[in-house]
Amino acid sequence: MAVTANFSDEFQGFTDDLCRGVMRLYSVAPLTPGAIEEYPNLYRRENCTEPPAYETITVQAPTNIPPANYTDLRTKGFSQDGSHVIFATAGRLQGTDAPEVQVGGQLLYEHTEGDLRFVCYLPSGEPSTQACSAGTLVGAGFDRSSLHNAISDDGSRIFWTAYTVDSSDPRQPGQIFVRIGGAETRPVSTTKANDPAFFWTASADGSKAIFSFLSGPFADQLYEVDVESGTPALIAKGVEGPMGASEDASRIYFASSEDLDAGGPAAAGEHNLYLYEAVPAGGEGELTFIMELGDKDVSPVPIINGPVTRPVDFLSAKRAARVSPDGLHATFMSTASPTPTGYDNRDAESGDPVAEVYLYDAAEDEVRCISCNPSGARPSGEILSGAAAQIQGWEQRLHAPRVLSDDGRRVFFESFEALAPRDTNGTWDVYQWEEEGKGTCLATSETFAEDSGGCVDLISAGTSPAKSTFLDADPSGDNVFFSTQSSLVGVDYGLNDVYVARVGGGFPEATKRGPCAGEACQSPPPPPPEVTPSTRSATGPGNVVQRRRCPKGKRRVKRAGKAKCVKRKKAKAHKSRRAAR
Numbered sequence: 001m002a003v004t005a006n007f008s009d010e011f012q013g014f015t016d017d018l019c020r021g022v023m024r025l026y027s028v029a030p031l032t033p034g035a036i037e038e039y040p041n042l043y044r045r046e047n048c049t050e051p052p053a054y055e056t057i058t059v060q061a062p063t064n065i066p067p068a069n070y071t072d073l074r075t076k077g078f079s080q081d082g083s084h085v086i087f088a089t090a091g092r093l094q095g096t097d098a099p100e101v102q103v104g105g106q107l108l109y110e111h112t113e114g115d116l117r118f119v120c121y122l123p124s125g126e127p128s129t130q131a132c133s134a135g136t137l138v139g140a141g142f143d144r145s146s147l148h149n150a151i152s153d154d155g156s157r158i159f160w161t162a163y164t165v166d167s168s169d170p171r172q173p174g175q176i177f178v179r180i181g182g183a184e185t186r187p188v189s190t191t192k193a194n195d196p197a198f199f200w201t202a203s204a205d206g207s208k209a210i211f212s213f214l215s216g217p218f219a220d221q222l223y224e225v226d227v228e229s230g231t232p233a234l235i236a237k238g239v240e241g242p243m244g245a246s247e248d249a250s251r252i253y254f255a256s257s258e259d260l261d262a263g264g265p266a267a268a269g270e271h272n273l274y275l276y277e278a279v280p281a282g283g284e285g286e287l288t289f290i291m292e293l294g295d296k297d298v299s300p301v302p303i304i305n306g307p308v309t310r311p312v313d314f315l316s317a318k319r320a321a322r323v324s325p326d327g328l329h330a331t332f333m334s335t336a337s338p339t340p341t342g343y344d345n346r347d348a349e350s351g352d353p354v355a356e357v358y359l360y361d362a363a364e365d366e367v368r369c370i371s372c373n374p375s376g377a378r379p380s381g382e383i384l385s386g387a388a389a390q391i392q393g394w395e396q397r398l399h400a401p402r403v404l405s406d407d408g409r410r411v412f413f414e415s416f417e418a419l420a421p422r423d424t425n426g427t428w429d430v431y432q433w434e435e436e437g438k439g440t441c442l443a444t445s446e447t448f449a450e451d452s453g454g455c456v457d458l459i460s461a462g463t464s465p466a467k468s469t470f471l472d473a474d475p476s477g478d479n480v481f482f483s484t485q486s487s488l489v490g491v492d493y494g495l496n497d498v499y500v501a502r503v504g505g506g507f508p509e510a511t512k513r514g515p516c517a518g519e520a521c522q523s524p525p526p527p528p529p530e531v532t533p534s535t536r537s538a539t540g541p542g543n544v545v546q547r548r549r550c551p552k553g554k555r556r557v558k559r560a561g562k563a564k565c566v567k568r569k570k571a572k573a574h575k576s577r578r579a580a581r
Contacts, residue, residue, distance in 0.1 A: 010023050010024055010025060011023050012024055012042075012074070012075035012398065013075055013077075013078060013398040013399065014047075014399075015078070015080065015081060015082040016080070017048075018047060018048075019046070019047050019048035019082075020044060020045065020046060020047065020048075020078075020081070020082030021044075021045045021047060021082075022042060022043070022044060022045070022057070022075045022078060022082070022085055023042070023043050023045055024040055024041070024042050024043075024073055024074075024075070025040065025041055025043060026040045030056070031043055031054045031056075032054050032055065032056045034055075034056040034059050035056040035058070035059075036056075036058060036059070036060070036061040038067045039058070039061055039062075039067050039070055040058075040067075040070055040071070040073050041056055041057070041058045042056075042057035042058045042073060042075065042085070042087055042111075043055065043056055043057060044057055044082065044085065055114075057085050057087065057111040057116075058073070058087075058093070058111075058116075059111075059114075059116050060093040060094040060095045060096065060116055061091075061093070061094060062089070062090075062091025062092055062093055062094075063091075063092050063093075063094055064090075064091060064092045064100075065090060065091045070089070070091060072088075072089055072090055072106065073087065073089045073091075074087060074088050074089070075087045075398065076088050076108065076133065076134035076135070076145065076147060076150065076151075077134055077147055077150050077151040077398065078151065078155070079151060079152070079153060079154055079155030080153040080154070080155075083112060083113070083155060084110060084111070084112040084151065084154075084155025085110070085111045085112070086108060086109065086110050086111075086119065086134050086150075086151050086158055087108075087109055087111070088106040088107065088108050088109070088133050088134065088137075089106060089107060089109070090104075090105065090106050090107065091107070092107065093107075093109060093116065093118075095116065096109065096116065096117060096118040097118050097121075097127045098118045098127065099127050099128070099129050100129075101129070101130065101131045101165075102131060102164070102165040103165070104131075104165040105130070105131025105163075105165045106131055106132070106133055106137070107120065107131065107132065108120050108132050108133055108134055108158075108160055110155075110158065110179075110182065112155060112182075117182060119132070119134075119158055119160055119179050120132035120160055120162065120177075120179075121179065121185045122177070122185060123177070123185050123186060123187060125185075128162050130162040130163060130164060130174065131162070131163055131164070131165055132160050132161065132162050132163070133145060133160060133161060133163070134147055134150040134151065134158065134159065134160050135147040135148070135150040135159060135160070135161065135199045136161040136163075136173050136176070136197075136198045136199040137161065137163060137173070145315075145317075145397060146198065146199050146200065146201075146314065146315065146316055147316070147397060147398065148200075148201040148202075148245070148316055149201050149202040149203065149204055149206075149247070149249070150199065150202065151206075152202070152204065152205055152206030153204045153205060153206075154205070154206075156180065156181050156206065157178055157179070157180055157181075157202075157205075157206030157227070158178065158179045159176060159177070159178050159188065159199055159202055159206075159209055160176070160177055160178075160179065161173050161174060161175070161176050161177075161197070161198075161199055162174040162175055162177070172196060173196050173197060173198060173214065174194065174196055174197075175187065175188075175189050175190075175194045175196075175197060176188040176189040176197050176199050176209070176211055178206070178209065178227055180206075180227075186227060186230060187230065188209050188211060188225055188227070189211050189213070189223075189225075189232070190230075190232065191213070191216065191217075191218060195213045195214070195215060195216030195217075195218060195219075196213065196214040196215050196216070197211050197212065197213050197214065198211060198212050198213075198214050198314060199211050200212065200222075200242045200245070200252075201242070201245045201249055201252075202249060203247070203248045203249040203250075204247045204248060205248075206227065207226065207227055207228065208224060208225065208226055208227065208248075208249045209224070209225050209227065209249075210222070210223070210224050210235075210242075210245065210249055210252060211223055211225070212239055220237065220238055220239050220240075221234060221236070221237050221239065222234070222235040222236045222237075222239040222252075222254060222276075223235060224249070224252075224278065224285075235252065235276050235285065236254070236256050236258065236260055236274065236276065236287065237256070237258050238256045238257040238258030239254055239255070239256050240254075240255040240256060240257060240271060240298045240299075240312060241254065241255055241298060241299055241312040241313055241314050242254050242312065242313075242314065242316075242319075243255065243273065243311050243312050243319065243321045243323070243330065243332060244316075244319070244321050244322065244323030244330060245323060245327065246323060246324070246325060246326055246327025246328075247325045247326075247327075248327075249278075250277065250278040250327065251275060251276070251277050251278075251323075251326075251327025251328070251362070252275070252276040252327075253273070253274070253275055253276075253290075253321070253323060253327075253330050254273075254274060254276070254312070255271050255272060255273050255274070255293060255297075255298050255312040256272055256274060257269055257270065257271065257272070258272070259272070260272070260274060260287050260289070261274075261287060261288070261289040264289050265289060265292075266289040266292070267292070270292050271292060271293040271294070271295070271297060271298045271312075272289060272292055272293075273289075273290040273291050273292070273293050273311075273312070274287050274288060274289055274290060275287070275288045275290060275327075275330075275360075275362055277327075277362075288362070288365065290340075290360055290367060291334075291336060291340040291358075291360075291367050292336060292340075293311065293312065293334055293336050294334060294335035294336045294337065294353060295335075296310065296335050296386075297310055297311050297312060297333075297334050297335060297336065298310060298312045299312065299313045299314060299315075299318075310333075311332035311333055311334055316394075316400075317394040317397050317400075318393075318394075319394075320332060320333040320355075320390070320391060320393070321333070321391075322391065322400065322402075322403050322404040323404075324404055324405075324406060324407070324408040325406055327362070328361070328362045328363055328408060329359065329360065329361055329362065329404065329407075329408025329409075330359070330360045330362075330404075331357060331358065331359045331360075331370075331391060331403060331404045331411050331413075332357070332358055332360075332391075333355045333356070333357055333358075333387065333389075333390055333391060334355060334356065334358055335353045335354065335355045335386070336353070337353035340367045341367065341368065341369045341372065341451060343356070343369050343372040343376070343451070344378050345369075345372070345378075345379060345388070346378055346379075347378065347379060347380065347381045347388070348377070348378040348379065348380050349380065350381075350383070352386070354379055354381030354386055354387055354388045355381075355385075355386060355387035355388065355389065355390060356369050356371045356372050356379070356387075356388055356389050357369070357370055357371040357389045357390065357391055357411065357413045357433075358370065359408075359411055359433070361408070366453075368451070368452050368453050368454075369451070369452065370411055370413070370433040370452045370454065370456065371388065371389030371413055371415055371419070371431070371433075371456075372451065372452070373417060373419065374419070374449040374451065374452070374456065379417050380416070380417045381416060381417065382416040382428075385416075387416065388415065388416055388417045389413050389414065389415040389416065389417065389431075390413065390414050391403040391411075391412075391413050391414075391470075392412075392413075392414065392469070392470045392471075401470065401471060401472040401473070402472055402473045402474070402475060402477075403470065403473075405473070405475065405476055405477035406475040406476065407476075408435075409434065409435040409438040409477075410432060410433065410434050410435070410438065410439075410473075410477035411432070411433040412430065412431070412432055412433075412459070412470050412473055412477070412480060413430075413431055413433070413470070414428045414429065414430055414431070414467075414468070414469065414470055415428065415429060415431050416428050418462070419431060419456050419458075420447070420456070420457070420458045420462060422458065422461075422462045422463075423458060423462030424462055424463060425462060425463050425464055425465065427464070427466065427467045428467035428468060428469070429458060429459075429460045429461075429462050429464070429467075429468050430458070430459040430460040430468050430469070430470045430480075430482045430484075431456055431457065431458060431459060432456070432457050432458075432459050432477075432480070433452060433454050433455070433456050434454050434455045434457070435453060435454045436448065436453060436454055436455070438454070439503065440455075441454055441455035442455075459480055459482055459501050460482055460484045460486065461484065461486040461488060463486055464484045464485045464486040465485055466485050466496070468482055468483065468484035468485075468486070469482060469483045469484075470482050471483060471498065478502065478503040479500055479501070479502050479503070480500065480501045480502075481498060481499070481500050482498070482499055482501070483496055483497065483498050483499070484496070484497065484499065485497075
């Protein structure tokens, strides 16, 4: 599955309103007086002030790492308003109780209201002597972490995992803890042997955590734990991995090889996709079988390498699935064959199952294939990816593009197969599935399909010479950002550009097409007397005022702040570069 271009290392995350961002800057010159000279620094940027303001997060230099080796500074999360930021680094920062850890290990810090402090304290009050990170950290050389709600919305609760570092497996997770209010630590995963555990997610308010054990007698068992009582409750056995969860952690999507639906269609030994719904007041939760997944849809252990087209994966940044905030809708890719909708997803040429995009509606207990060809014809997938359709991958560890609207009634995906008559370019294009009754979709619409329960429409033009890519959408799905090489407005000369498709229309069409420059010209016009470069190709300080041309035989000079035309002097034999032109 294609992955969107990463944010650069400088930008590590933004609040939902985009008014605050966290950035890392490798600059010798600090942006603020409190920054550490000659070291990389993390900054909180206030984007909605005029002018924008910066606050230093890393206000203390490490005592154990020289500037040249201080390269692993990573943001691990922040509160909803961006006032609390957690980050990890191997550096022991001055003024904190951070201990010495093994080479290759990291330490977790919190910055809030100008205060920097170490996070990983044990319930005894002593700092942990093991390396630690937010959520659960897996793998060496890459920052792959399970970080969903590892810090609560208000920043008061931080879930962290202790881990060891050795030569056989560079990072082995240990026990999970929660730090409360910067003053108290409670255990989350608890067994007699403190078996290695993996943090899946937590509720947005930090009152509940979801985790599973990775080894030992409780391996592959999924638990939820109430932080106040500290009592874990078993959800399921035979768990193969998570697909996603609601923001309050009351609805959990996961795969299990166990038959958990009491005589229903699930079969033991298969990749069964389930929805767990917690019952209020501590009652026993409910499990619903959704569908059987394909062999390529599940990653049984947390691994770094391999394809990123799996709906079920321990690492959220590699997961080809999204869940709505309330957990009532989930969209995901799957190679399952035959599909639960009865569609034959074997490629028309190779005969191999190819991935399609599905939507599950928990209120209706219904699975829909929203990318399957409405004609019923077998798909034409891309050989390289093994997919006929896909949802876009993660941009970075703290944000996934919104392929699913918050209400679950819009899904944005890319299709290699043409699902509309005007899709004629034979490559990937951006589509929207819209539920009947949402927006302009009606049962009488030309693009309505009974099997999908909605309308499938092109967002990109379907004529671009190269693939078009979904980038992101707002929570409602009313504004969709995508890139394409198609010229969708008159002033676009055809380079790869970013567009926004808006409900109700976008900006009015320009009435006059300006001059182009360089490669942006599709068909070069006759050269005008003087060309002012467009903003697309300009490399100077923005728009400039066109200068008045001097008559023949005179040149333009500036004296006392005013420009005048004066008579040209006769050039000498050693002509200057300007005169030689």
